[in-house]
Amino acid sequence: MTGPEDDDPKDTLQRYLQAGREAVLWKLDGLGEYDVRRPLTATGTNLLGLVKHLAGVEAGYFGLVFGRPFPDPPAWMLHDEPEADMWATAEEPREDLVALYRRVWAHSDSTVAALDLDAAGDVPWWGDRSGVTLHLVLVHVATETHRHAGHADVLREGVDGAAGLRPGNDNLGTSGADARAAHVSRVEAAARRAAGLSG
Template sequence: MHQYLREERDALLWKLDGLSEYDVRRPLTPTGTNLLGLVKHVATVAVGYFGIVFDRPFPEPMPWIENGADNDDMWATAEETREQIIGLYHRAWAHADATIAALPLDAPGRVPWWPAERGGMTLHRILCHVLAELARHAGHADIVRELVDGSAGRRADNGNLPARDEQWWRDHHDRLDRVARATRA
């Protein structure tokens, strides 16, 4: 499970490669989803679930958590650089890895932001929860990156899609669009 977590972390971070500052910050959905914000959010998730839940505090301040601001972990401020967010991401995951290495899978934890009846957890359940959340956000990043420049796939060396030329994909898109249009009432 830890290996899958590492793979998803790498897949998410790869989505920033080769993009301008504007493109990593650009909101491409009505809710503002953007690549750098996803990285910041997932770093925050790692700190929360593998730090706070197991009483292993992260040693750095995270003002967007401490201020209780709504949704501030889903975007980078103008003052926050890409390098700062990526550095935080690496440090947050190193902290998470240390927690995973130090505790047995049945180690108890408490999720203070969940209702009391759900708050008690084990490291195993938190690993499952965070892996699912991370995979969800890596999927968001897949779509956002494809909207930015057409890049798709799991990693730079693994597109995870059939090898096709650009014309094939345009034809495929057009075929799907025709099918969708034919279903309109």
């Protein structure tokens, strides 16, 4: 039996990236069109926009950076319109954006499979730090994907209270509505005491 220390580093990085990808898509499950698209923060962050953004991120980092451009990119990937990748227009079906993200995964995975971790790439939008390796790009994209998976966690919880790490594992310390409410009350009481607030 092998342990994590025996894993191939590229396989390990790719496994973590895939876990983040799946977590982001899982946060769409069970929600209607309005809830996956509507702005849920003051900056307009929304669940489907995170999927669209991550598709663009991977297409760039595992495509252009290594001279392996993503085939047939949608128009929004080709134009420099601010925040075009952060929200879905009414004419962009959810299913199409999810399918695009999955196609980008396949393209990214083929780049990872074809190159060694020390393969050189160039990230033109990084300026003076543009020279990279596949190893650095895998770490960067896995980290960004998990960062946005965390955003999706918070957004989804705000929509309907659904929370969790992945199906079958919520990774929460308490379960059940009563236990969760008691925990929230403890946190609120501690915050009020620390701030010197009454009640």
